[in-house]
Amino acid sequence: MGFWVREQVWWVVVVIIILVQSFNDGEACLEEEREALLKLKEAFNYPNGSSLPSWNNLNHSDCCSWVGIICDNSTKRVVSLLLDYVRAQELERIKWSLNVSYFLPFHQLQELDLSGNSLSGLFGEIRLENLQTLYLDNNQLTEIPFLDDFHSRNSKTLEFSSNYSGDGHPESMSLISLNSLQTLFLSNNSLKGSLLQQGGLCNMKNLTALSLAYNKLEGILPPCLNNLTSLRLLDLQYNGFEGTFPSSLFHSLKSLQFITLNENPFTGIASLSLFANHSNLQDLTISCSNNPNLKLETENPPFFPSFQLKIFSVSNCIMNEASNHRIPSFLFHQHDLRVLQLGYSNLSGSFPCWLLTNNTKLIIFNVTHNFLTGPFSLNPTSKSLDMQYFAASSNPINDEIPPHIGNVFPNLLSLNMSSSSLQGGFPASLGNMRQLNSLDLSNNNLSGYLPQEFGKGSNDLRFLKLSNNSLSGPCLPEGSNFTHLLSVDLSNNKFRGKIPDGIVKSSELRMLELSANQLYGEIPNWIGNFKHLSYLILSQNSMEGLLPEGFCNLAELKYLDLSQNRFNGTLPSCLKMPSLRYLHLQGNHFTGPIPSILSKSPLLLTLDLTNNSFSSQIPWWFKSMLNLRVLLLKGNKFEGSIPMDMCKLKNMTILDLSKNKLSGGIPFCLNNITFRSKDEMGGTVLGRIFVPWTTRTPSFEYNQTSGELIQREDEKNFASYKKQEVNFMSKRRYESYEGNILDFMSGLDLSDNQLTGEIPFQIGYLGNIHTLNLSHNYLTGPIPETFSDLKEIESLDLSYNKLVGHIPSQLTQLYSLSVFSVAHNNLSGMTPVMKNQFGTFDSSCYEGNPFLCGPPLQHKCLSINKSVERQRQPYHSKDGFRDAFLWTFGGAFGVFFLGVISLMYFNSYFTIY
Ligand SMILES: *[C@@H]1O[C@H](CO)[C@@H](O)[C@H](O)[C@H]1NC(C)=O
Ligand SMILES: *[C@@H]1O[C@H](CO)[C@@H](O)[C@H](O)[C@H]1NC(C)=O
Numbered sequence: 001m002g003f004w005v006r007e008q009v010w011w012v013v014v015v016i017i018i019l020v021q022s023f024n025d026g027e028a029c030l031e032e033e034r035e036a037l038l039k040l041k042e043a044f045n046y047p048n049g050s051s052l053p054s055w056n057n058l059n060h061s062d063c064c065s066w067v068g069i070i071c072d073n074s075t076k077r078v079v080s081l082l083l084d085y086v087r088a089q090e091l092e093r094i095k096w097s098l099n100v101s102y103f104l105p106f107h108q109l110q111e112l113d114l115s116g117n118s119l120s121g122l123f124g125e126i127r128l129e130n131l132q133t134l135y136l137d138n139n140q141l142t143e144i145p146f147l148d149d150f151h152s153r154n155s156k157t158l159e160f161s162s163n164y165s166g167d168g169h170p171e172s173m174s175l176i177s178l179n180s181l182q183t184l185f186l187s188n189n190s191l192k193g194s195l196l197q198q199g200g201l202c203n204m205k206n207l208t209a210l211s212l213a214y215n216k217l218e219g220i221l222p223p224c225l226n227n228l229t230s231l232r233l234l235d236l237q238y239n240g241f242e243g244t245f246p247s248s249l250f251h252s253l254k255s256l257q258f259i260t261l262n263e264n265p266f267t268g269i270a271s272l273s274l275f276a277n278h279s280n281l282q283d284l285t286i287s288c289s290n291n292p293n294l295k296l297e298t299e300n301p302p303f304f305p306s307f308q309l310k311i312f313s314v315s316n317c318i319m320n321e322a323s324n325h326r327i328p329s330f331l332f333h334q335h336d337l338r339v340l341q342l343g344y345s346n347l348s349g350s351f352p353c354w355l356l357t358n359n360t361k362l363i364i365f366n367v368t369h370n371f372l373t374g375p376f377s378l379n380p381t382s383k384s385l386d387m388q389y390f391a392a393s394s395n396p397i398n399d400e401i402p403p404h405i406g407n408v409f410p411n412l413l414s415l416n417m418s419s420s421s422l423q424g425g426f427p428a429s430l431g432n433m434r435q436l437n438s439l440d441l442s443n444n445n446l447s448g449y450l451p452q453e454f455g456k457g458s459n460d461l462r463f464l465k466l467s468n469n470s471l472s473g474p475c476l477p478e479g480s481n482f483t484h485l486l487s488v489d490l491s492n493n494k495f496r497g498k499i500p501d502g503i504v505k506s507s508e509l510r511m512l513e514l515s516a517n518q519l520y521g522e523i524p525n526w527i528g529n530f531k532h533l534s535y536l537i538l539s540q541n542s543m544e545g546l547l548p549e550g551f552c553n554l555a556e557l558k559y560l561d562l563s564q565n566r567f568n569g570t571l572p573s574c575l576k577m578p579s580l581r582y583l584h585l586q587g588n589h590f591t592g593p594i595p596s597i598l599s600k601s602p603l604l605l606t607l608d609l610t611n612n613s614f615s616s617q618i619p620w621w622f623k624s625m626l627n628l629r630v631l632l633l634k635g636n637k638f639e640g641s642i643p644m645d646m647c648k649l650k651n652m653t654i655l656d657l658s659k660n661k662l663s664g665g666i667p668f669c670l671n672n673i674t675f676r677s678k679d680e681m682g683g684t685v686l687g688r689i690f691v692p693w694t695t696r697t698p699s700f701e702y703n704q705t706s707g708e709l710i711q712r713e714d715e716k717n718f719a720s721y722k723k724q725e726v727n728f729m730s731k732r733r734y735e736s737y738e739g740n741i742l743d744f745m746s747g748l749d750l751s752d753n754q755l756t757g758e759i760p761f762q763i764g765y766l767g768n769i770h771t772l773n774l775s776h777n778y779l780t781g782p783i784p785e786t787f788s789d790l791k792e793i794e795s796l797d798l799s800y801n802k803l804v805g806h807i808p809s810q811l812t813q814l815y816s817l818s819v820f821s822v823a824h825n826n827l828s829g830m831t832p833v834m835k836n837q838f839g840t841f842d843s844s845c846y847e848g849n850p851f852l853c854g855p856p857l858q859h860k861c862l863s864i865n866k867s868v869e870r871q872r873q874p875y876h877s878k879d880g881f882r883d884a885f886l887w888t889f890g891g892a893f894g895v896f897f898l899g900v901i902s903l904m905y906f907n908s909y910f911t912i913y
């Protein structure tokens with residue numbers, strides 16, 4: 001019985017399946033479209049991809065339900081084919097082209113999205129009468145695949161049509177007739193050449209949105225574009241369009257709402273008055289870093305705008321040259337701005353506070369790098385709730401920060417007013433900016449304590465930079481509790497006290513820079529909380545004591561600078577710093593041998609232990625540090641001989657072992673070291689330094705359907721309107737900075753030791769060296785004649801030794817030499833002829849050698865050969881070089897790093913992963 005029931009159920013199921021199947025048959029997509037789709041899938045997967053798994057033949061599934069396909073509800077024909085970013089990324093390098101005739105069956109196709117598929121060409125021919133929207137952006141197309149006149153060229157392409165062999169076909173002619181097209185995105189391809197040959201574009205009379213951004217198009221814009229009078233969006237940014245600014249084009253295109261012309265080498269004058277009657281204009285973006293010959297004019301002729309802009313972005317342009325670089329006066333009539341970018345525009349006059357009062361919906365306000373002066377005031381009763389990014393850095397504002405700034409912009413994410421001659425105190429209201437993410441007030445004249453409110457309010461702070469001010473008191477206010485800090489730079493202020501424990505909860509901290517303050521006390525053991533700390537810079541303070549065990553957690557350190565403090569003891573033996581590149585401990589009281597843990601820091605580029613009390617021998621394991629470029633051990637208590645293994649540090653540029661107790665001879669193999677300040681590629685030896693700084697501003701655009709401003713990920717957001725969410729997470733990136741001062745330095749300093757023996761002649765083979773100091777040792781024997789091969793040498797000091805014999809006369813061929821001394825030796829014979837650089841050296845260079853004779857010494861030689869005498873013409877070379885080069889690497893080196901760091905901090909924008 002149970003058996004029978006089961007059989008019944010079985011039959012019912014079968015009947016239902018049949019019913020469903022037939023129901024489906026009536027409703028499912030058309031077979032010809034289905035087949036075409038499967039062919040398309042094959043093409044997208046050429047040669048071996050597995051994209052579009054839902055497109056399959058199983059159970060005759062309805063293709064209208066496949067991913068990326070939208071059908072018309074009544075006809076069941078495909079209306080949208082959304083194939084963006086379908087092709088597998090690992091196939092990116094395999095060139096492929098698409099046969100457009102696959103689209104022939106889709107009679108009702110209105111929207112086709114092929115973006116992001118590394119498509120390198122289209123071939124075949126087709127007429128898509130109903131296509132309104134076509135996305136081909138983010139591919140590798142080299143030519144615009146539409147020909148102007150479908151019919152006249154038709155016969156020509158027949159030659160091609162016979163040998164289409166399918167996928168992976170090389171690009172060939174394609175004919176696509178798209179006269180009803182409204183939206184066309186071709187941005188981010190490799191389109192080349194001039195648009196003049198692309199008449200097809202001009203035939204698309206109904207086009208409302210055209211983006212050709214980020215290609216390599218060049219030449220002038222074809223006049224026939226004037227016919228595209230329906231255009232509302234025109235994005236031409238980042239191409240090579242040239243010729244005079246296309247004023248007549250914009251004159252014709254009265255419907256334009258969005259114009260983006262950034263970075264094209266247009267010339268001439270762009271007078272914005274030509275937009276006066278474009279009443280729909282909302283977004284005008286023209287940045288000019290790459291078009292120095294374009295001038296923007298907003299004052300002459302004067303105009304009254306019929307538009308209300310949402311975005312006005314004209315950074316880096318030469319603006320209003322004829323009217324004192326004034327702030328465009330049409331802005332007086334704007335009250336709906338969301339984004340105002342006027343950076344690097346030479347603008348002068350007083351700070352446009354009225355813009356802030358008039359435009360209460362501003363999100364980004366950026367007037368960085370101009371000549372705007374104070375007063376800088378904010379209406380205390382106004383509130384700009386939308387303001388997120390405020391940048392007014394590098395202006396001679398010369399005023400105080402308005403005390404209520406935090407109430408006026410309560411939702412600010414980023415505030416940058418660095419290098420603006422700001423005075424006075426740090427306003428307590430900054431603590432009311434609860435979302436504040438990045439604060440840069442560096443390079444001003446701010447003074448006083450940081451207010452307690454700041455420490456309590458700004459819990460989201462990630463980037464804090466207050467360097468180069470006169471701020472005092474504790475580094476962070478009492479009771480502050482920052483939990484999200486990533487990068488803190490408080491260097492060069494008058495902060496006193498200990499390392500602030502207000503940072504202790506910021507376990508993601510990457511950079512802590514507190515140098516050049518008045519900090520004292522020990523480094524707290526909780527420094528070990530910062531497992532991701534990469535940069536720790538505490539130099540030039542009065543800190544003391546041993547390095548705590550907590551240091552041993554800092555396994556990601558790349559840059560450690562504790563120089564010019566009073567730290568003592570030995571480095572903790574548990575230290576592990578496998579990523580370390582720069583270690584600067586100079587000017588402390590560290591003792592013990594060079595810590596062998598450094599042998600596990602294979603990336604080390606610079607090691608500066610100058611002026612400590614390190615002792616014992618120079619360790620053998622140095623030879624494994626093949627990246628080492630700069631090794632400064634000056635002013636310690638190292639003893640024993642200079643190990644031959646030192647010669648294995650081939651890439652070294654500066655080696656300073658002076659002021660120690662080293663004995664024995666100079667290794668003859670030192671010429672294995674290149675002492676080359678540039679590497680083989682001509683790059684700088686110190687490599688790149690990555691420094692953490694602030695988040696990057698996103699760019700926004702106005703969404704015409706929703707009336708919302710959306711963040712631009714790529715320009716596609718504009719037209720697709722698919723991604724509606726407003727996402728303020730900033731893009732992340734590193735920016736690198738390279739120092740170049742060391743590019744001019746290389747040297748070997750072994751002075752002030754107890755070295756004995758002769759100077760190896762091989763030292764003369766250091767053809768790249770700029771400075772060589774062997775003074776204050778017990779060296780004997782002659783000055784090697786090979787020294788005349790030191791072609792780059794600028795400074796040579798052999799004084800205070802026991803050298804004997806003659807000074808090689810060929811030394812006069814050292815044309816770069818500006819500092820020279822052989823004083824206090826036992827040299828004899830004639831001084832070199834006073835010609836070339838030697839004409840500039842006075843007697844102090846030779847003194848203390850009783851048997852030397854000849855000018856500039858008073859001591860005349862007894863038997864002077866007449867002909868030699870005749871050569872001794874007084875010679876005065878261009879001086880001024882002498883002071884340019886300093887002996888001590890340490891000093892110059894320190895300056896170099898300070899210089900680089902402040903430079904880096906000035907410019908860099910950055911976040912950390
Ligand atoms: C088709 O039908 C779906 C739901 O059945 C509906 O959401 C959609 O708006 C319809 N599309 C059109 C173009 O009518
Ligand atoms: C352009 O659009 C208009 C109105 O929408 C339409 O009548 C016309 O046929 C279109 N032109 C082309 C070439 O498709």
Ligand SMILES: *[C@@H]1O[C@H](CO)[C@@H](O)[C@H](O)[C@H]1NC(C)=O
Nearest residue numbers: 202222223224225226227228
């Ligand atoms: C298009 O523009 C060209 C040149 O500007 C002009 O000669 C031509 O008449 C225009 N065609 C149409 C159909 O408007």
Ligand SMILES: *[C@@H]1O[C@H](CO)[C@@H](O)[C@H](O)[C@H]1NC(C)=O
Nearest residue numbers: 332333334335354355357358
């Ligand atoms: C903007 O501010 C200026 C100065 O206060 C004022 O003259 C102008 O009328 C304001 N414009 C708008 C549109 O509010």
Ligand SMILES: *[C@@H]1O[C@H](CO)[C@@H](O)[C@H](O)[C@H]1NC(C)=O
Nearest residue numbers: 315343344366368389391697
């Ligand atoms: C301000 O403008 C400059 C120059 O265009 C740009 O580099 C900077 O990122 C902008 N800052 C903000 C906060 O928008």
Ligand SMILES: *[C@@H]1O[C@H](CO)[C@@H](O)[C@H](O)[C@H]1NC(C)=O
Nearest residue numbers: 459479480481482483502505
């Ligand atoms: C600091 O903030 C964290 C998280 O907001 C909290 O857990 C902790 O108790 C606070 N510490 C102090 C000392 O206020």
Ligand SMILES: *[C@@H]1O[C@H](CO)[C@@H](O)[C@H](O)[C@H]1NC(C)=O
Nearest residue numbers: 544545546566567568569570
């Ligand atoms: C380190 O210095 C502190 C004072 O700054 C002193 O108390 C301590 O004894 C010193 N330690 C060593 C090992 O020299």
